[in-house]
Amino acid sequence: MAISEQTFKHVDYLWDDEKADALGDDQVALLLYRSNILGADLRITNYGGGNTSCKTIEKDPLTKKETEVMWIKGSGGDIGTLKRSGLAGLYMDKLLSLKNVYRGLEFEDEMVALFNHCIYDLDSKAPSIDTPLHAFLPFKHIDHLHPDAAIAIAASKDGEKITKELFDGEIAWVPWQRPGFDLALKLDKALKENPGIRGIMLGGHGLFTWGDTSYECYINSLEVIDKASQYLEDNYGKKRPVFGGQKIQSVDSGKRKDQAAKIAPHLRGLASSFNRMVGHFTDDERVLEFINSNDLDKLAPLGTSCPDHFLRTKIRPLVLDIPADQDLNDISSIKSYLEEEFKKYREYYTQYYEDHKRHNSPAIRDSNPVIILWPGVGMFSYAKNKQTARVASEFYINAINVMKGAEAISEYVSLPLQEAFDIEYWLLEEAKLQRMPKEKPLSRKIAFVTGGAGGIGKAIADRLAGEGACVFITDINKDNLDQAVGTYDRDTGAGALMDVTKMEDIEKAFKETILKFGGVDIIVNCAGLAISKPIDQTSEKDWDILQDVLVKGQFAVSKAGVSILRAQNTGGDIVNIASKNALVSGPNNVGYGTAKAAQVHMSRLLAAELGPDKIRVNVVNPDAVIEGSKIWEGAWAQGRAKAYGIKVEELPAFYAKRTIMNEIISVDDIANGVFAFVGGDLSKSTGNILNVDGGVAAAFVR
Template identity: 50%
Template sequence: MNSENPTTAKHALLARSNRLGAEPHITNYAGGNTSAKGVETDPVTGEPVELLWVKGSGGDLGTLTEQGLAVLRLDRMRALVDVYPGVEREDEMVAAFDFCLHGKGGAAPSIDTAMHGLVDAPHVDHLHPDAGIAIATAADGERLTAEIFGGKVVWVPWRRPGFQLGLDIAAVKEQNPDAIGCILGGHGITAWGETSEESERNSRWIIDTAQAHIDAHGDAKPFGGERAGFGPLAAEERRAKAAALAPTIRGLASHDRPMLGHFSDDERVLHFLGSEKAPALAALGTSCPDHFLRTKVKPMLLDLPADAGVEESIHRLKELHEQYRADYTAYYDAHATAESPAIRGADPLIVLVPGVGMFSFGATKQTARVAGEFYLNAINVMRGAEALSTYAPISDAEKFRIEYWALEEAKLQRMPAPKSHATRVALVTGAASGIGKAIATRLAAEGACVVIADLDLEKAQAAAGELGSTDVAIGVQANVTDAAAIDRAIEDAVLAFGGIDIVVNNAGLSLSKPLLETTEADWDLQHDVMAKGSFLVAKAAARVLIEQGMGGDVIYISSKNSVFAGPNNIAYSATKADQAHQVRLLAVELGEHGVKVNGINPDGVVRGSGIFASGWGANRAATYGVDEQDLGAFYAQRTILKREVLPEHVANAVAVLTGPDLSHTTGLHIPVDAGVAAAFLR
């Protein structure tokens, strides 16, 4: 029985896990698992009890905390060996793990729990390193394992993760007392040690030794020579083509259900796509279960050279998508049984474009990004396997057994219901402050990815940072009077998240002057920013919305002044009336593409407003003969409800208009003015 202090064992386990999980070549996000064994006092009997702490289901090694550990009694877990019904019923053992849990809280045990509990070692690491999987997926992986490691590392033939694999690895360790770990065919590695330090050292030794052997003895050109015409485009040309193709590709990947996207032009991806072997290797798909569960069994590869035109590429991508769906459906039909879950969708999650890069997709931006990271790992695996041997992933039949495993389906069913705006990408102009910032904040809270566009890039990026990581929001610079600047902001949006679903024309300013004091420059400035700016943004975004074929929303933040004739406000009110009619015109024009266009007419929003802070508030206060600090209260008192309008109230209206409850509403203007009778819509 291991007598290591339980607190020390847990802390060492967490520290080791975080170190191993922080290095992508060692294991992928949420991939692999680690464990430690130790002794605690049973609170019921007062007797010592040996426990297993192991990373639970769904956790990530790099960010693992104590709450992410499953804690089991080893005596009860090991007693399961005596009631194990055999490999045909091994899935039943996962439910049995729940009866081995110790104490309250903690994570649910994963399918790999048996591997950790049954192996007779105080510390165990199961990892998915690129170099290790390269050996595991080589056609002669067993021979390479003996050649590279001698008797220190033992080959274990492919077996689906589960109780039997735990028994297999336990037997390997018992039969090979000098071994420090094993290569799991088609899968990854497992290592162990008497201490946490030794286990980590052994894991790293296996990985480093495998990589050193590949470097020293591998083919210098494992992917063959370059395919003429398929090499990387220049950086700016690559970006422009990626942005032009992104809406089409996202629409294809979202045929069955909406997806968010991620783009990568990592040089390793570009090198692979430019190689002779890329088509054949891509068709073989990935091998490690963690890889293909997130990337599907294989990617979709555009079979045109890098300099193919955008229109030609789009046409071919659509043809390939039809073929991909047919192939995936045939794969499902070939392996599904009466007990198999229904097909989950036949669209690709990885789309590869030679000379340009990789588009990856998922239900969230994080899962889309991680899918791309997994495929990059798969490329590294193929490189290593081809350098020493021939890449030979597990069969499609075995992939199907995992992809449509009842245990995987149960894991999916346990996921929380998505928020109202999940999978949607919102571009909000003038969003670094005031109404725009409140809209961006609300949409992000509802699950949307948000692009905060503002004239001030630094403020836009700061506002985005307040909402979370770049998986949630990004800040971009956008002068809405400049068509080229808008195009650049749209490119930033589609390359960050795959496309656009919601456009909020919020950017604005105002100069409060009577007619005789309003200059031509005053008129032009306000019309350029709001009337022309909204037109330019809507036009640029509409190209993306139409090409995606996923519908969408365009929202104009107009004003009650678009219908209410107030004093000393000719330029501002006229441009707001222009915006209001753009809503009606675009609702008619874009409706055939499933795009809804609606407007919001707020009353004066004083608190938190950039417009009011920039002098408009002082001018309006002077017009009405009140102190500027009392302007919000003055506006409130002239309304029917006697309530001040805040940025959050406008954001609420945007959330409702773009949410699922008003799916059949377009061409509408919603007053958010606490009731101004003169501005009632007629």
């Protein structure tokens, strides 16, 4: 009989008997199910944090005899998204035999390589450093989690005493030690010295719980975490105000976002001095409570405690000393301050590395801050991609929760810097980093695509996203926009309604881009429309809308985008989607062709002006992109067919036959042209025109 979800106040009870029963007696499937629902609640464990396992009886493929196998989350995985391919399956008897060859703390790292000799499932993920911690505990199902509430106790000065009293001796305490083989032996020892316990608290680190079945293990974990959470809640504000009370007042929500959007490109540029970074901003109430408090100056420099936290956030954040209501319309007033603060942080981090490095430590990594706190406004985080930046932010919120809890019940204690360094620059951690997949060409870049909800624009956005970019698309059609944005995950794509003829729309869309991703690197002016009429039928309204959308729109978007690119000071790309009609004189096309010619020459002018800023401006000229292109819907196609004396359905073949290559052009061909300019191979090319038209001799530029 399942426990009612109302039983738990501070964690989500997500076990579904029907789903679990459908898995039958498949213990590995139940392990995955338990892992996924545990990982779905960030109060239970953070992204990529913790580990879960189960032990089963399998048939040895060589001896055909039954043997015990442990299934455990592999290195670098995340329990919330764990699949069978992310597990390592290892022989238990071989894992236990490793005790016979262990040579002591000095030789910890050599044990990891020996895990490979214990593999049962040949499709296993690389076993993690936590493997022996689970193997040496004689339970069928084990959870190793990083709940904020448990770590708050584990990272407090009186953590051991609190653990013993709160759980009536049912949770043992093992002092802080870096994860590894020796810590596994200490867990084994703690269990033997405390028979009948239901879990072990790791000082400064996390929690181990277990059970005979997957469900019992799940319930045990929830009960322990819920009890720890309630204990913290009962003590908030009891000894002293939370974080020593409020020191400053936040500006209102709208002002916070305005301030963040104004300063973020400058922060991103400075944070990208070593390698380009993608950003994330949050003004979560938990963040504001911390950064506006009297204890900020005391706690922020101490750094985080749990290894999973500081591996993603660095040991400490950069705290800005800028009034929350500072006038940022003239950013020059604080530009030198920001540059100096980043310089100081890099010097601090370099000194931290020099003071604690070992003879065989990996080379120093990027010395820029990952987490930047602006009291009264919010928190910025920077990393190689949006997901990593967002997760770093979530981890620092976890750290805030830990500090809040620890200070409420005792006193927060961070890891000694040498211990922190030894984990951050652990050779095994370095090996994990080296195993990471190679980054895609546009990883770390943010693309802003106008007219991106369909046709050519969507194809461009898709190609850039497929090459690793974050994409922000704009369009004037809400239904199309919603549908297009829905094709991306939250860390890849976003969008906003925008009319390119309205500067307020443009500024709002760029602001949303900055708040979502931190800035912009690639601007693609693709929004457009087409009107095909002879001059005597071209109205002033026709002329004006073509000039407004194609020419003014490209100008306005480029102008707004350039201010962001210059603030970042990392260069960038503007790619303008023009047309073969910009170069070739065709019938019944005076309004459209003139506007397209203006787009092309504006691109040349901007290329000449923006080159010193390392901002490249190039043009892709499509022709006759009919299938999937929005401009061919309705009157335009009819107008072009009439101009050439053919039927609308004959247009694709007609255009293909007039090209040198006799090719029909697709939206993907145009997207490929854009990628050619921004993918990195043409990084020293600007002011160019790339015709993607199958070869139209009259459109040859030279």
